[in-house]
Amino acid sequence: MSDFDPDLLSAVAPFLWDGLLTSFGLLLLAMAGGGLLGTLLAVMRIAGPRPIAALAAGYVNGLRSVPLIMVIFWFYLLVPLVIGRPIGAFTSALVAFVIFEAAYYAEIIRAGIQSVPKQQLAAALASGLGPLQAYRFVILPQAVRKMLPILLSQSIALFQDTSLVYVVGLHDFMTAVSVTANREGHLVEFYLFAVVIYFTLCFAASQSIQFLNRQPVSP
Amino acid sequence: MTISAVRKASPIAPASVEQPVTIEITGISKSYGALEVLNDCSMSIRKGEAVVVCGPSGSGKSTLLKCVNGLETFQSGSIVVDGVSVGDRNTDLTRLRSRIGMVFQHFELxxxxxxxxxxxxxxxxxxxxxxxxxxxxxxxxxxxxxxxxxxxxxxxxxxxxxxxxxxxxxxxxxxxIAMLFDEPTSALDPEMIKDVLDVMTELAGDGMTMMVVTHEMGFAHHVADRVVFMDGGRILEDAPSSVFFAQPSTERARIFLSKILRQ
Incomplete structure (x- = not known):
């Protein structure tokens, strides 16, 4: 520790910054993709005919029963076997995150939708809105407000989970730190630095969620 | 505006008799397993008529109302609204609903x-x-x-x-073309009920076709053209409101009225 030169940090900063950008890119794309697929799964479970609903339920429960790291790893190994060519660590990790997070988002979104009183749907339908319009304009806007804090919490967990992509050799922030730490021979210092960064980002995010939660529910 | 000011012309033979039928309910039955919710219910509402459907809770009146715009399904019978069959598979239910107004007990804004x-x-x-x-x-x-x-x-x-x-x-x-009211004043404080009833009374006076599930017997008596009384999923009475209140024909309706009017 005593021979750690603080200037080293600024020297490796661009490399670490690239890693952080990869983590954020993964996070944002996985949130978007997982959110979309999750919404679809939630609507399938709530409004779909029985076989469709069962399919969605099977997907959700199946994926929630396996560890994320396994999904990332197997996706990376298996997809090239199926399609006959490698797909790259980032794409592979992103797809794995999307299909995995969708299962979690789906349950949050389903709970959000079901927390909107059923009579709201009846009122929307009675006014002549079609079922899709009723969801789009009446049910989902109310549901989103209720589930936003939980969705954001899940996204913080997702951000932490992005560090798992080291298994496929993707240079996210954690991997960048790890590579640097080993190269420079300052394991303790660099891993401490990683802790500070992860903690600061996640703590700030969860504090803002709590702030959101304390706001009076918009009428 | 006082309620009596818009009272329909002749209680025995409403002026709207010659009007076309807007809502025609024929032999509707609905059950959940062994539980019969609606049993062979038939009634019709002509254009411009205001009809109150009343009865004890659990009598099926709200369910019958919701069948009219397809919010509830039914197993047999038919409902025709302005020439369109509600239960028909080919009916564009969304389009039909856009032509029928509905007011809920808990507002649902x-x-x-x-x-x-x-x-x-x-x-x-x-x-x-x-x-x-x-x-x-x-x-x-x-x-x-x-x-x-x-x-x-x-x-x-x-x-x-x-x-x-x-x-x-x-x-x-x-x-x-018609308005459905599902206990529109049941969730309201007494002093608010009048404001809502005044609006409904004015609507009836303007010739709106109305099917109103309510316990407001004042409205039923003075504003409605007819009263339909239900109990146990059946329609027991269907009479001009003055006749219903003066001489209900079933014992069940007499008991219901005596209980509800005493309040």
Whole structure:
């Protein structure tokens, strides 16, 4: 520790910054993709005919029963076997995150939708809105407000989970730190630095969620 | 406006007798397993008529009402609204619903939208009216129900009675051929009930076709053309309101009336 030169940090900063950008890119794309697929799964479970609903339920429960790291790893190994060519660590990790997070988002979104009183749907339908319009304009806007804090919490967990992509050799922030730490021979210092960064980002995010939660529910 | 001022011309033979039938309910039955909710119910409402459906709770009156716009399904019988069969597989239920207004017990205004947006949503999305046109119509209706100054409020800022009047305005904005009311005053404080009933009375006076599930016997007596009495999923009486209140033909209705009028 005593021979750690603080200037080293600024020297490796661009490399670490690239890693952080990869983590954020993964996070944002996985949130978007997982959110979309999750919404679809939630609507399938709530409004779909029985076989469709069962399919969605099977997907959700199946994926929630396996560890994320396994999904990332197997996706990376298996997809090239199926399609006959490698797909790259980032794409592979992103797809794995999307299909995995969708299962979690789906349950949050389903709970959000079901927390909107059923009579709201009846009122929307009675006014002549079609079922899709009723969801789009009446049910989902109310549901989103209720589930936003939980969705954001899940996204913080997702951000932490992005560090798992080291298994496929993707240079996210954690991997960048790890590579640097080993190269420079300052394991303790660099891993401490990683802790500070992860903690600061996640703590700030969860504090803002709590702030959101304390706001009076918009009428 | 007093209630008696809009009382229909002749209670025995309503002026609307020659009008075409707007809602025709024929032999409707519905059951959940062994539980019969509706049993062979038939009634009809002519254009311009206001018909009150009453009866003890659990008698199936709300269920019957919701069958009219297809919010509830039924297993046998038929309901025809303005020539369109509700239960028919080929019926465009969404389109039919856009022509029938409905008012709920708990108002069901959309809490995330302003009062005016509540009234313009379906006008814009279903009837494809322009925002300006829909707002103009909405403002006119809000003024009509005495809430012209509440357009920008959110529903939660209004009292129950005000919310229900907004809900009526929301339904009227679609220029419905008929209005369904599902216990519109049951969730209201007594002092708010009158405001809502006044709006409904005016509506009946203007010749709106109305099917009203309610316990408001004053409204039934003085405003409705006919009263339909239900119990145990069956329609036991269907009579001009003056006849129903003067001499109900079934013992069940007599008991019901004596209980509800004593309050």
């Amino acid at each position: 959309y809490p995330h939208l302003s009062v005016l947006e509540n009234i313009t949503l379906a006008q814009v999305k279903v009837l494809r009216r322009s925002k300006a046109e829909a707002s103009e119509k909405g403002m006119a209706l809000l003024r009509r129900v005495g809430l012209g100054d509440k357009a920008g409020c959110h529903p939660a800022q209004l009292s129950g009675g005000q919310q229900q009047r907004v809900a009526i305005a929301r339904a009227l904005a679609m220029d419905p």
